[in-house]
Amino acid sequence: MSNVTEKSHAELAAAFNKDEPRVDWHDETLWWVRQKRDIQAHKLPEWELLRETASQIKNNVLSNLSGYLEQFEANAIKNGVVVHWAADAAEHNKIVHQLLTERGINRMVKSKSMLTEECHLNEYLKEQGLDVIDSDLGERIVQLAGEPPSHIVLPCIHKKKEEIGDIFHEHLGSAKGESDPKILTETARQHLREVFLTRRAALTGVNFAIAETGEFVICTNEGNADMGAHLAEIHIASMGLEKIIPERKHLGIFLRLLTRSATGQPITTYSSHFKKPQENKQIHIIIVDNGRSIQLGREDFRNSLKCIRCGACMNTCPVYRKSGGHSYHTAIAGPIGSILAPNLDMKKYADLPFASTLCGSCSNVCPVKIDIHDQLYKWRQVIVKEGYTPTAKTIAMKAMAITLSSPALYRSGGKMGRLVFKYAPFAVNNKLNPWYKHREMPKAPEESFGEWYNKRKEGKK
Amino acid sequence: MSREKILAAVKSNQFSHAELPNVDILDALTASDVSQVKQYTTVATAGGSFVYEVSDFDAIKTILHKEFKAGVKIISGIKELDEYTYAGNVVDELAHSFADVELTILRSFLGVAENGALWLTETQMNVRVLPFISQHLAIVIHQDDLVPAMGQAYAKIGNADYGYGAFISGPSKTADIEQSLVIGAQGPRSLSVFILTT
Amino acid sequence: MKVALFVPCYVDQFYPKAAIATLELLEKLGVEVHYPKNQTCCGQPMANSGYEHLTSGCNNLFIDNFSGYDYVVCPSGSCTLHIKEHLHSSENEDKALAIRKRVYELTEFLVDVLKVEHLEARFPYKVGLHNSCHGLRGLKISQMSELVAPAFSKPGQLLNMVQGLELVPLSRQDDCCGFGGTFCVVEEAVSSKMGIDRVEDHIEHGAQYITSADLSCLMHLEGILRRQNSDVKVIHVAEILNHYQP
Numbered sequence: 006m007s008n009v010t011e012k013s014h015a016e017l018a019a020a021f022n023k024d025e026p027r028v029d030w031h032d033e034t035l036w037w038v039r040q041k042r043d044i045q046a047h048k049l050p051e052w053e054l055l056r057e058t059a060s061q062i063k064n065n066v067l068s069n070l071s072g073y074l075e076q077f078e079a080n081a082i083k084n085g086v087v088v089h090w091a092a093d094a095a096e097h098n099k100i101v102h103q104l105l106t107e108r109g110i111n112r113m114v115k116s117k118s119m120l121t122e123e124c125h126l127n128e129y130l131k132e133q134g135l136d137v138i139d140s141d142l143g144e145r146i147v148q149l150a151g152e153p154p155s156h157i158v159l160p161c162i163h164k165k166k167e168e169i170g171d172i173f174h175e176h177l178g179s180a181k182g183e184s185d186p187k188i189l190t191e192t193a194r195q196h197l198r199e200v201f202l203t204r205r206a207a208l209t210g211v212n213f214a215i216a217e218t219g220e221f222v223i224c225t226n227e228g229n230a231d232m233g234a235h236l237a238e239i240h241i242a243s244m245g246l247e248k249i250i251p252e253r254k255h256l257g258i259f260l261r262l263l264t265r266s267a268t269g270q271p272i273t274t275y276s277s278h279f280k281k282p283q284e285n286k287q288i289h290i291i292i293v294d295n296g297r298s299i300q301l302g303r304e305d306f307r308n309s310l311k312c313i314r315c316g317a318c319m320n321t322c323p324v325y326r327k328s329g330g331h332s333y334h335t336a337i338a339g340p341i342g343s344i345l346a347p348n349l350d351m352k353k354y355a356d357l358p359f360a361s362t363l364c365g366s367c368s369n370v371c372p373v374k375i376d377i378h379d380q381l382y383k384w385r386q387v388i389v390k391e392g393y394t395p396t397a398k399t400i401a402m403k404a405m406a407i408t409l410s411s412p413a414l415y416r417s418g419g420k421m422g423r424l425v426f427k428y429a430p431f432a433v434n435n436k437l438n439p440w441y442k443h444r445e446m447p448k449a450p451e452e453s454f455g456e457w458y459n460k461r462k463e464g465k466k
Numbered sequence: 467m468s469r470e471k472i473l474a475a476v477k478s479n480q481f482s483h484a485e486l487p488n489v490d491i492l493d494a495l496t497a498s499d500v501s502q503v504k505q506y507t508t509v510a511t512a513g514g515s516f517v518y519e520v521s522d523f524d525a526i527k528t529i530l531h532k533e534f535k536a537g538v539k540i541i542s543g544i545k546e547l548d549e550y551t552y553a554g555n556v557v558d559e560l561a562h563s564f565a566d567v568e569l570t571i572l573r574s575f576l577g578v579a580e581n582g583a584l585w586l587t588e589t590q591m592n593v594r595v596l597p598f599i600s601q602h603l604a605i606v607i608h609q610d611d612l613v614p615a616m617g618q619a620y621a622k623i624g625n626a627d628y629g630y631g632a633f634i635s636g637p638s639k640t641a642d643i644e645q646s647l648v649i650g651a652q653g654p655r656s657l658s659v660f661i662l663t664t
Numbered sequence: 665m666k667v668a669l670f671v672p673c674y675v676d677q678f679y680p681k682a683a684i685a686t687l688e689l690l691e692k693l694g695v696e697v698h699y700p701k702n703q704t705c706c707g708q709p710m711a712n713s714g715y716e717h718l719t720s721g722c723n724n725l726f727i728d729n730f731s732g733y734d735y736v737v738c739p740s741g742s743c744t745l746h747i748k749e750h751l752h753s754s755e756n757e758d759k760a761l762a763i764r765k766r767v768y769e770l771t772e773f774l775v776d777v778l779k780v781e782h783l784e785a786r787f788p789y790k791v792g793l794h795n796s797c798h799g800l801r802g803l804k805i806s807q808m809s810e811l812v813a814p815a816f817s818k819p820g821q822l823l824n825m826v827q828g829l830e831l832v833p834l835s836r837q838d839d840c841c842g843f844g845g846t847f848c849v850v851e852e853a854v855s856s857k858m859g860i861d862r863v864e865d866h867i868e869h870g871a872q873y874i875t876s877a878d879l880s881c882l883m884h885l886e887g888i889l890r891r892q893n894s895d896v897k898v899i900h901v902a903e904i905l906n907h908y909q910p
Binding site for chain 1: 677679704705709710715716721798800808810811848855887
């Protein structure tokens with residue numbers, strides 16, 4: 006179900022922008038979530054200290070990650086939990102598959118896990134003949150629609166209720182034309198209750214894993230992770246290896262930040278702490294690397310591993326709001342996705358660090374203070390140096406650099422030619438110039454400032 | 467083995483040690499000696515909970531009688547509310563058998579005023595799935611068990627050993643469809659919180 | 665006080681009026697202003713496109729032009745920020761550092777260095793202030809809406825000294841205009857839409873002029889306003905602060 010495409014963010018965003026009222030609706034919906042976040046943040050005078058503290062805790066985690074992972078594993082084992090390690094997506098998927106098949110299980114319920122989106126677990130299990138049902142309402146909607154989530158916290162934020170009504174009518178038997186969110190949610194509730202009661206295996210994500218105690222915490226508003234996990238014989242929890250925090254008391258920092266940043270609630274409805282399995286049941290944790298240890302070694306980009314997946318950077322990002330999550334063609338969209346994805350595949354995601362104006366709003370809302378926009382800038386430098394940009398652009402940039410390094414060349418354009426801006430996007434007098442599609446060119450004045458200044462100087466003499 | 471490979475890669479790529487910050491400063495900022503009932507009530511109500519201040523268990527009984535018709539399946543984890551099936555007596559039953567429970571009443575000994583969350587461990591839940599599978603949930607807490615913020619909450623939890631514990635801050639809800647809030651997603655359709663004031 | 669005026673390339677070529685206003689305003693305030701005549705560009709167009717490694721020529725030229733002054737003042741937040749964050753030189757790193765410390769965007773120079781409290785200016789219009797991202801979140805010339813911190817605005821403070829000027833409130837006080845350097849052509853659709861929405865916010869609130877401490881944003885917004893045949897005009901903040909209309 007991955008959005009397999011050769012198209013770039015710019016092309017996908019252009020397609021999204023063909024329907025302007027829809028762009029406005031998408032933009033306003035997400036801006037509303039950003040405003041809810043602002044209201045919650047402003048209720049806490051200590052908000053900025055809270056962010057700084059969380060960022061420093063994560064700094065400590067990243068400086069001693071191997072130690073914390075070993076501590077977490079040892080404590081989890083002590084708690085009766087089985088711990089698995091997966092170097093990449095394929096190994097993760099194989100482990101899940103084996104855990105299911107060795108128990109003769111062919112159907113599983115799954116709560117939200119962006120890691121399994123990253124690993125394309127659903128597609129893999131489907132190919133193996135296993136059935137997976139996503140139990141988060143938004144995830145279930147996009148699953149039924151045959152699409153990936155467009156947002157890490159609000160998976161179907163790109164869908165209108167009428168479209169969801171059509172999907173539910175087709176798949177879940179709701180009345181034709183029904184689009185009331187209350188009725189559609191009730192339809193999903195009835196459908197998913199049946200699923201929870203009949204699945205022997207449940208997979209969940211992990212929001213936080215505590216090294217000190219070996220427990221892990223899952224946050225949901227719907228209660229779907231708990232419904233699945235408590236009713237199943239086997240609970241598989243997939244976690245990226247960066248999800249570790251040192252001590253239980255640090256949850257007091259992160260749980261204050263997570264949901265306020267994500268949806269503008271003071272906390273999720275459920276913050277569930279799983280420490281030991283229930284009697285006669287099993288908990289398996291899969292600790293996944295999938296490129297994270299490489300990112301840890303990239304000094305300029307390792308801070309991206311602090312991410313707690315709140316989605317605040319998406320809600321505030323004007324480019325995300327006006328281009329939609331699917332235009333990022335990766336599991337995690339938006340600014341954070343654009344600094345994570347190139348680590349996994351620099352060629353495929355070479356466009357993403359450029360899908361930003363570097364406005365910096367993302368870094369300001371980030372609850373763990375990841376320098377997202379600075380990393381976008383830095384990824385651009387890496388991508389160019391590694392040769393993943395079009396040759397024409399490189400030639401133009403070289404010519405521009407030569408011109409701008411030479412005062413003589415810079416001035417030689419004269420007032421009509423403005424040679425300097427042969428390479429400046431807004432000044433090319435050309436119907437093919439994208440600037441001109443929605444914008445007029447700046448008017449060339451009679452004289453440049455430099456020319457005016459020289460005249461004034463002469464006049465003064 | 468991937469374990470060794472991963473740990474080695476992490477170890478070679480992690481940077482020099484960074485100290486843990488002091489989190490006590492934040493806890494000091496949120497600490498408070500005044501009653502948290504009003505703050506709790508405001509926040510929990512905004513989160514969709516029904517909050518009642520009650521003087522004793524009889525007052526809770528009166529409200530429950532008014533809100534829930536006789537004859538529906540109700541499970542109580544509280545000895546004082548003894549007219550219902552006692553949760554302690556059903557812990558060995560199959561979790562799936564609670565699918566038809568209309569109301570579960572449980573006790574909490576820790577509530578958080580800043581976000582309306584109530585802490586329950588498996589001991590108070592009796593059965594892990596109970597507070598999720600019930601159509602409705604009621605939780606009883608004493609006003610003295612309310613703390614201002616999460617820092618104080620985790621200080622109170624300390625290094626308690628539990629198999630499972632959860633902060634529950636309201637009814638199950640979703641806003642996945644066009645950001646319009648719907649109460650009653652996959653878990654309870656309502657949360658009633660009874661704050662004992664004596 | 666020896667002050668060098670840094671006029672970014674596109675201001676020099678397309679918006680000389682803003683640079684003239686900057687020069688006149690500083691002189692009016694008693695500052696001795698020099699204009700190093702061999703200046704060209706800060707190198708940001710290349711750097712933001714991922715070609716920072718091609719900017720050493722620009723950097724060395726910048727250092728040649730701007731070394732030895734007490735301050736370097738620039739009527740563009742974006743170019744100022746680029747110098748502050750990215751001016752380096754393998755030959756003259758100490759000189760680069762000195763400039764990085766001394767470069768100021770115009771409004772922050774007026775407020776923080778000159779400590780201007782009064783201006784002889786009159787501009788009897790409704791004005792919308794566009795907060796440029798680089799001025800706002802890079803140079804922090806205004807408070808950022810995302811942060812829980814006291815509000816302030818250096819350009820706003822100066823504009824409030826102008827007689828007859830009415831600053832209009834905006835629905836989104838610091839959403840990006842979508843210019844973003846080469847972003848404006850590479851991501852034409854999103855860039856234009858961002859600009860259109862910014863313009864709409866100002867117009868809805870009755871602005872007759874849109875002003876900013878950054879001309880790159882204004883150039884973008886002007887392109888949109890002119891395409892829409894709007895009566896609303898863009899004007900650099902220096903032109904307002906240097907304006908006296910009886």
